Each structure stands twice: as C-alpha cells, then as structure tokens.
Amino acid sequence: MDQSDNVLIIGSGVAGMEASLMLSKAGKKVTLVEKLSLIGGKTIKNEETYPNMDCSTCLVAPIQQEILQDGNINVLTSSLVEEVKGDAGDFTVTINKKAGYVDLVACLGCGMCYPVCPVELINEWEENLTNKKAIYVPCAGALPNVPVINAEKCLQLNGTETCNKCVEACMFGAINMIEKDEKVEVNVGAILVATGYDMLDVSTINNLGYGKYPGVYTAMEFERLFAANGPTEGELVMRDGEKVPSSVAIVHCVGRAQTHYCSNVCCMASSKHAHFLHHKLPEAKIYNIYSDICLPDKTYQKFHEDVKAHSSKFIYQADRDKMKISEEKGNLKVEYLDNNNKDAFIQVDMVILANALVPAIGSDDLGKAMGLNHDKFGFIEAQPFRIGSVATSKSGIFVAGCAEGPKDIQNSVIQSEAAVAQIMSLLNT
Ligand SMILES: Cc1cc2nc3c(=O)[nH]c(=O)nc-3n(C[C@H](O)[C@H](O)[C@H](O)COP(=O)(O)OP(=O)(O)OC[C@H]3O[C@@H](n4cnc5c(N)ncnc54)[C@H](O)[C@@H]3O)c2cc1C
Ligand code: SF4
Ligand code: SF4
Numbered sequence: 001m002d003q004s005d006n007v008l009i010i011g012s013g014v015a016g017m018e019a020s021l022m023l024s025k026a027g028k029k030v031t032l033v034e035k036l037s038l039i040g041g042k043t044i045k046n047e048e049t050y051p052n053m054d055c056s057t058c059l060v061a062p063i064q065q066e067i068l069q070d071g072n073i074n075v076l077t078s079s080l081v082e083e084v085k086g087d088a089g090d091f092t093v094t095i096n097k098k099a100g101y102v103d104l105v106a107c108l109g110c111g112m113c114y115p116v117c118p119v120e121l122i123n124e125w126e127e128n129l130t131n132k133k134a135i136y137v138p139c140a141g142a143l144p145n146v147p148v149i150n151a152e153k154c155l156q157l158n159g160t161e162t163c164n165k166c167v168e169a170c171m172f173g174a175i176n177m178i179e180k181d182e183k184v185e186v187n188v189g190a191i192l193v194a195t196g197y198d199m200l201d202v203s204t205i206n207n208l209g210y211g212k213y214p215g216v217y218t219a220m221e222f223e224r225l226f227a228a229n230g231p232t233e234g235e236l237v238m239r240d241g242e243k244v245p246s247s248v249a250i251v252h253c254v255g256r257a258q259t260h261y262c263s264n265v266c267c268m269a270s271s272k273h274a275h276f277l278h279h280k281l282p283e284a285k286i287y288n289i290y291s292d293i294c295l296p297d298k299t300y301q302k303f304h305e306d307v308k309a310h311s312s313k314f315i316y317q318a319d320r321d322k323m324k325i326s327e328e329k330g331n332l333k334v335e336y337l338d339n340n341n342k343d344a345f346i347q348v349d350m351v352i353l354a355n356a357l358v359p360a361i362g363s364d365d366l367g368k369a370m371g372l373n374h375d376k377f378g379f380i381e382a383q384p385f386r387i388g389s390v391a392t393s394k395s396g397i398f399v400a401g402c403a404e405g406p407k408d409i410q411n412s413v414i415q416s417e418a419a420v421a422q423i424m425s426l427l428n429t
Contacts, residue, residue: 003089004189005427008033010081010366013041014409015401015416016194017063022420024072028427031186032067033079033095035362036125038142040064041196043409045220047227047234050272050408051303057141057229064143076184078148080362084370088396088426089189099179100148101157102135107174109137109145113166119153123231127221129239130231135166135175140229149175190396190423191370193380194416195363197402200255200356208254208353209325214239215332216325216351219269226276236280238350245284245350248277249334250312252290255356257321261377264406266354267294271307273352278311286312287346289336291320297410315346325351357406370397379405390419398422 007023009016012034020030032039043049044064046056067073078098085092117133125138132138134154135147155161156177167175199220203211210216215238217225224230237244250270256262267290274286288307295301308314317323317336324335331347338344359378367374373381373393380399383389390398398419401412 003427004091004187005029006031006186006188007423007427008081008091008093008186008188008191009194010191011041011194011196011360011401011403012039012067012075013194013196013401013412014043014060014063015196015403015412016041016192017060017067018413019192019194019400019416019420019423020067020073021063021070022417023423024070026420026424028072028423030073031093031095031188032073032075033081034075034077035080036138037078037100037146037148038138038144039067039075039077040143042220044139044141045223045227047223047230048272048276050268051297051299053272053275061141061143068144075144077144079184081366081369082183084191088394091188091191091396093186093188093191095184095186097182097184099151099181100146101151101154101175101177101179102147102149103174103176104144104146106172107146107170108172110172111137112169112171113147113175116165116169118163118165119155121150121153126231127218127224129221129224146174189427190398192416192419192423193363193366193370193372193392193397193399193403194401195360195366195380195403197357197359197406198361200258200358202254202353202355205255205258207324208251209327209332209351210353213325213327213332213351215245215327215349216353219266219273219352219354222273222352223269226273226280236277243349244281245348246281247285247287247346247348248350248352249287249289249332249346249348250274250352250354251323251334252288252354253292253320253356254353259356259358259377261356261406262292262294263357264294264296265357265408267292268300268303268408270352270354271304271312274307274312275303278307285348287348288312288314289317289323289334290314291317297408357402360403363403370394372397372399375405377405379403388418390415390422396426
C-alpha cells in the first residue's frame, strides 16, 4: 500500500478552516473542498458572535485570507466529492469541480460585470431576502471575491439569447464562457468531514405562519437583516423595506418536536438577537418565548442574565406545540399556553423563529459514498464506543463541528483540533 501524507477536508466552515491551517502548519498538503463559491461557512452570515458580540468578519476574514494564500492548501470551491475508494493511509478521492466561468487569478473582484447582467435571481445565500444576477458573488466581502455564473440561468450558457454583456464589461478578460466542469483526483491518507449543518424548513410546521405572514422570520434571516453586508446593509427594516418593528417576539426551540433533540445554539442565538434588537431599537418591546433554556458554557449564563435584565422579557410557554401565530389588524398575534396552562397571547410586529439545526443537505449521500454511519438524527456518527471521539465508523475518516451534531463555534473548533491530533497520529505512524 502507498501511504499518503496528504489530507482531504470537506467543508470550509470554522471547523474545516481551523483543521486546514493546523495541518498545513504541520507540513501536510491539504485539499479543502467546499460546495459553495465562497469559504467561511455559516459564521460569515453572522454580524456578531456570542458570547462577546465579537465582529464575525474580524474573526473569520483573516483566517479565510490565510487559507487562500497558503501554498499547502489547495482550495476547491464549487466542488463536491463524488467517490472515495481505498482505506486509511491510501484513499483515492474523485471531486467534481463545477465550472464558475471566471478565472480566479485574472478576476480583480471589481464588480463591473454584475450590474449589466439582465437576469434577476433570488439570492438563496441571503436567505431569499434579496436578488442576485446570473453572474454573482453571494454577498459583499465574499472570499474568494470572484463571481461565478449560474449556467442554467445565464442566457448565453443556456442558449436562449446571444447575451455577452458581462464579458464586454470585464476589462480584465477574466470571464471564460468555454470553461467546463472538471474531475479532480486526489490521493490522501486521511479525510475530515466538516460539512456543518442546515436549518429546519419551518414552513413545514403548522400554525407558525412562516411563508404566509411577511412579519415572520427565521433566525438565519434575522442574522442577515442585522448584518452590515446583508440585504438591508444592517438597517432593521421589515420585508417592505420601510417598516421598523416596534415589538418583536423571539420563539425558542422551533422544530424540537420534529427533530427530537436540543439544537444547542438557539437559546444563545435568541439571546443575541434580543441583545442586538435592544441596542439597535431601544424603544422596541422584545419578548423571548421559551419552554427550556440551554446555556452550555460557563460564560453563557451571564450573557443570558444580562439580556433578561436589560433587553427582553422572557415568557415561559407550557407546551411549544400549542403555539399559534396569526395576523390580526396588521399585527401578528402569538398565542401560547402560559405557565399556568392558560391561554395567553401577545401582539407584535415581528416574530423570529429560532429553528432547529439539521444535518447538512447532501450529507446523507456523502456519508454513504464514504461508507460512514449516520446517527438516528442523520448527523455523521462519531464512534459511539469511544468517549469524545471524532473518529467515524471508517478508519482514517474523521468528523468535526456541526457535521457531527449542533454546537457553537468554540466547540466546533475544539473538535476540529481533536481531529487534527488524530490525523497527525495516524499519518505519522
Ligand atoms: C442563527 C444562528 C446564529 C448563530 N450564532 C452563533 C454565535 O453567535 N456564536 C457561536 O459560537 N455560534 C453561533 N452559531 C453556531 C455556528 O453557526 C456554528 O457553530 C458553526 O457555523 C459551525 O461551523 P462548522 O464548520 O461545523 O459548519 P458550517 O459553518 O455549517 O460550515 C460547513 C461548510 O461545509 C460546506 N458543505 C456542506 N456540505 C458540503 C459538501 N457535501 N461538500 C462540500 N462542502 C460542504 C458548507 O457550504 C459550509 O461552508 C449560530 C447558529 C445559528 C443557526
Ligand atoms: S452572458 Fe449570462 S451572466 Fe453574462 S450578462 Fe449575459 S446572462 Fe448575465
Ligand atoms: S469578472 Fe471581470 S468585471 Fe467581474 S468582478 Fe471579475 S474582474 Fe471585475
């Protein structure tokens, strides 16, 4: 068997980025595969991160830059792992790198190509809160700051019209319409799965009015509303682009009956939202409606207590499945069972649903392609018989961060550092 010293990391969130840099510093060659056109994972959707309300961009951008400039790390964006063959020490991995039609080196990120594009699309990365063109970067400040073209929607690439507007607008000749998808094969000794999470689709939950009433938002939509590089440039206005909410209800544990687990980060994210709202809109009435409070770190209780004392009224609901949201005279009516099991309600302008974290879309197929076990919730299973392990059911393949289950940034990074230690121990013996 040919023992390879190289490592494949799948997913470029905080877990994948931390492991990539540590392994590179230890002299390993890393291939970092990311399905999107930008690296950074969900953390770059946050304006600020609890518990210290640090600026997320200030935390993550230097790491993203370091990764993109590191000669030991080959970053493959818009890419998916297709096939994994072999065993620990000697895996052969086939990766499908989707054509982006813009040269990563020639493009200066000047943005001249987007405004001229006639195609308007919904921007899913921005939680559908704004539009993008067929040639786009998902958000301002994306890294790499190089656009990609949606080949199915581009008029030239899908053959519906003879549009060439973006090519003509680019003064640097960076757009290459004849680029093709590419198969990349790598030989690695170990693999780290760091594919993170997605959010539960709350439109599937009855009675909460998501998708029906414009004033109802998900937690990630609210993250983008308060982001300076988000769809409203950080202005706290509702979907009509004008109304500033004067009362907000933040509902904890949304989808817990569906997932059957506590999502670990939502109570703190909800406290963060209350804190932010209070600072941005000091006159607004803010309510956190909860049935359970999860504060899994020694610093979190203080943050939560400060929010409770200064920013938000906390309301206990006895049965989260009995909540009903409706619209009445232009306001949202939030009905719930109070601590005496009696019907109660509040009326607000805005509702933020703290929806559950679920396994990343596609992680089922990815796990199967690699021969990994999933736990009963669908996350990649770490070896259950080893306490605190990040080893999976297949030797040589490790898991870290939210790919293993919901957790905060700190614990995602701790797991990825543990995975690096196990990878080093495997490759250096
Ligand atoms: C509303 C909200 C607010 C939060 N706020 C905070 C906070 O303030 N502080 C805090 O500590 N934590 C916070 N968190 C938790 C934080 O988002 C996670 O801890 C962190 O993102 C986990 O990082 P990760 O690398 O495991 O996963 P992710 O950030 O999800 O990154 C995974 C990456 O893998 C990529 N990927 C997925 N599947 C594939 C595939 N098949 N192939 C290739 N790439 C793939 C994804 O595109 C993504 O880039 C919050 C969570 C939510 C929901
Ligand atoms: S060629 Fe395609 S991407 Fe470029 S401007 Fe036209 S429609 Fe947009
Ligand atoms: S493709 Fe050209 S026009 Fe578009 S951002 Fe890059 S350099 Fe600017």
